[in-house]
Amino acid sequence: MTISKSNGFIRKYGVIFGLVGIIIFFAIESPNYFFTPSNFILISKQSSINILLALGEMFVILTAGIDLSVGAIAGLVGAVSAGTIVATGNLFLGLAAGIGVGIAFGLINGVIVAFAKVPAFIATLATMSAITGITLIYTQGEPIWNLPSSFDFIGQGNLADIPFSIILMALAFIAAWIILEKTKYGRHVYAVGGNIKASRAAGIKISAVLVSVYAISGLLSAIGGIVLASRLGTAEPTAGSGYELDAIAAVVLGGTSLFGGEGWVVGTIIGGYIIAVLNNGMTIMNISAYYQEVVKGLVILLAVMLTSFGKKYWNE
Amino acid sequence: MKTFLVVALMIAGIAALSMAMTIGFCVSTLNNPYFVSFTNGAKAEAQLLGINLIVMNANNSNSTQLNQVEDLIQRKVDAIILNPTDSDALVPAVIAANKAGIPVITLDRSVNGGRVAMYIASDNVEYGRLEAQYAVKLLNGSGNVVLLTGIPGASATRDRTKGIMEVLSQYPNMKIVANQTAQFDMATAMSVMESILVAHPDVNVVIAENDEMALGAIQAIKAAGKSGIIVIGGDGIPQGIQAVKNGTEAVDIAQQPYKMAALGVSAAFFVVNGISLNPTSLSMPLFPVTKDNVDQWIASGD
């Protein structure tokens, strides 16, 4: 969405400089391994699941909500898809079942938030817990494996030498960009997050917007969950746990305001890449796990501080 | 006929002894096939002995488990079988049970305080040693090693890493090129291994501190189009055993969670009936499963 020239510059582009800075650092430290085309494809592949979830999360955060259930939905969808495929041998039935479950739980989140007026944090915290439980019941705590090789394609296959998961991520990004930047609906999402009362007064159907953003989040979580299960060739009962935090981190790193109404799709992609590049680069450099956590925390803090500092500076 | 009578009397006796016996069974987590199998073993044994088993899952939270033990004490169960989430954090729970006169049996992980009637676990240091010994053996004492460790700070991670290091330090040609945590998690292991392969395309062996991480590493190796890298895992979960059979995992240091928990329930049964146990700690044997013995292992059904 357009941001005024006067105060949007750092908010919008600061995160790009951040990513470039991190890439330059690792490129200097590890020119032979890190800074190679194949490693960038690998990073894209590794970030694809988180970015799929983050794009859905972004729609929700733009309306000043939050969806804590994205990881749980991804886990359940992976299990349902895998389970259905194993039970019926039908790949497309499995994918449809998974996507259906994802959208259904997204809709449930949306209805709870829009109509029962439960704060999004509490509503999705509750559904996160419930969905995690449903996954454990469904899988009985056991991973589902022995999946047909046709299922592997989604997370492991290539299309014209490009990993299919990257193609899925790119498609989701383009769709999100078009919806948010170019459509009436996208404008409504920003407006509802910016000022719900003024949006209602402008004739926008608030509950329709709210329900739909959670459904979109459910759909993208479902796709992420399927990619995850396919990448591993296994639907783990605990797959997806903790993914909500990485998704929220990517969105916020990308400059989207947790208060709603402000954000940039490209920023979310960059936020996702920052997390993936950090993980990849530090592993390549064989940095100890203890330090990795500290570095990740500091980078997130620094990026967010830079953004808010930039905002303040330009506003004055 | 006589034997029949004896057996019948024994069963009757056992049934009488276990009349209305209630035992609390506190498992650290059920989000892991290892502990699912573990809990199934306890349930099966309890059913056989006619014990009312109350299963409580702490979801890896120390405070949840402490609350659960306190609840069981409140319910005046006859014994508590505890699979602690942490060796130190659950000491107060054991002491509280001691005070209430309820015997405690710990499984899989010890508790560093209080009185415990019986402690059964696999030796995690030995687990690590076995993994490393197989790595040394398969590479004739020389090669590039990737180490995938468990959740940082967890006792299983500490002990297994200690065992692995103990062995590898004796072989200067076994070079650890990467030592990274993968949180005992398959998806994390896959991403970490993918990145490691970028920096170290010449890896010879991956030692993973459980099967989930070994399976993640196998996926990463497959995705990178590599072959000839030896992967060593442990725990003996079905998917791991299958990987050994397929030849993708070289060795799986199998534990026997099902039998361990079943033994724990029998021990509780004896203790409640006033039979003192000696010794008070048991180490469950570990079985390295390889391509050579995998069919036997599957046939034995654990």
Next chain:
Amino acid sequence: MDILKVEEIKKSFSGVNVLKNINLSIKSGELHAIVGENGAGKSTLMKIIAGELEPDSGKIYLNGKEVQFHSPLDAINSGIALIHQEFSLVPQLTVYENIFLGREISKRFLGINFVDRKEMKKEAQAVLKTFGIENIPVDSKIKDLSVANKQLTEIAKALSTNSKILIMDEPTAALTLRETEKLFSILTNLKSNGVTIIFISHRLEEIFQIADSVSILRNGELIATKQINEVSMEEIVSMMIGKSMSNRFPPKPSKKIGDKFFEARNLSSDSFKGINFSLRKGEILGIAGLVGCGNTQVGESIYGLRKFDGEIYFEGKKINISKPTDAIEHGIFLVPEDRHDLGLVLQLSVKENHSLPNLDLFSKVGFVSTSIEKKSVKDTISYLNTKVSSINQRVDNLSGGNQQKVVLGKWLVRSPKILILDEPTRGIDVGAKFEIYKFIYEQSSKGVGIILISSELAEVLNLSDRILVMSEGRITGELDPQSATQEDILRLAVKGKES
């Protein structure tokens, strides 16, 4: 004797000179008004005096001694308190807790300091009583108070710190006439107790009613300081806007008022009862009343923002309005009382706010056409003379007048039939007010029916073709603006209140 004197104060933000060399003296015990258009630098100057901002250069003298404030606390300790337009009260706390916030009275018990609520309540009561506002319950929560009582609490809080200089930034903007009168009597009382008051206001009538002297700021410069009795309202206005303006209101157009096309029958809700009125094409119908009389609620109900009973007839048919979309479909639009709350999405740009209710007109199969949209925004901006740096400028960076023009402009796209204007010039400077009045005339000349809800009596009297007055949720009378006076409106506005 000057209690406060500022010398050669300069301040700039990101290269823009907001204050250029200000010299100002305030006499002890006077009520000194500061006027100027939005952006003239009034608030910045006050913030510097109150220690919230530090000047780039210049000096401040208090009782002849130079002082340097690095924080509001420095100023408070020197006896200067600033009361903001946005209150600095904690809504979840009570009146007395707010009054003593940060300097709670404590009592020692067993060597531990405990908050002495009893004593604090008693003290708070005493403070309120000093200023004749003891009717505010000290233990009610701030969020439950009316705007006026919040204001008074804020004043009580400032004065309980023994302030000698009280700076008030537009204290009457959100007050009713009656509350304003009450505030003024309290200010007069304070003045007689030796408190010096600096008072920012847009309402020139008020200044003539209460101020001793007035300073006029324009574009960061002090134009003049005058004793109130040696200056006229027209002179102040022309100094404020830099050109002489013979009248605050544009000349009335000669227009033909058309047929009755809108009728409200027996509208009732929680906030009003038995409302009946009609509106003709091209008519400006003023609905006057004190804040809380229900006129805002009537306007919001007709626009579909509130639930109500009763019937609405429009263009000969009974129509059903239960949500804003219903009203929008019929060409009935609301310009709300609080534009930040209901009128604008502050994070979005001028363009996006303009388009918000009009996206259906600007899009094809759900996709927004940038060219149609841009043209519409640009046309509207130039028609209304809205000052923006670009159509992508965020609306929260605009002045009040320009923000209001964005709100007005977005409805122009849809060719309004009825415009409900609720306090359309609140918080807007004189120049922009004049333009909005012109706009109202132009629309009515085109045949748009206008419902003008306002508590500014001069505005209602000058603009309206017919005036309804409300009190306590009922219409208490109808007046002809040709013959009616402000007193007539007031009499009807308080009717039913005394009994």
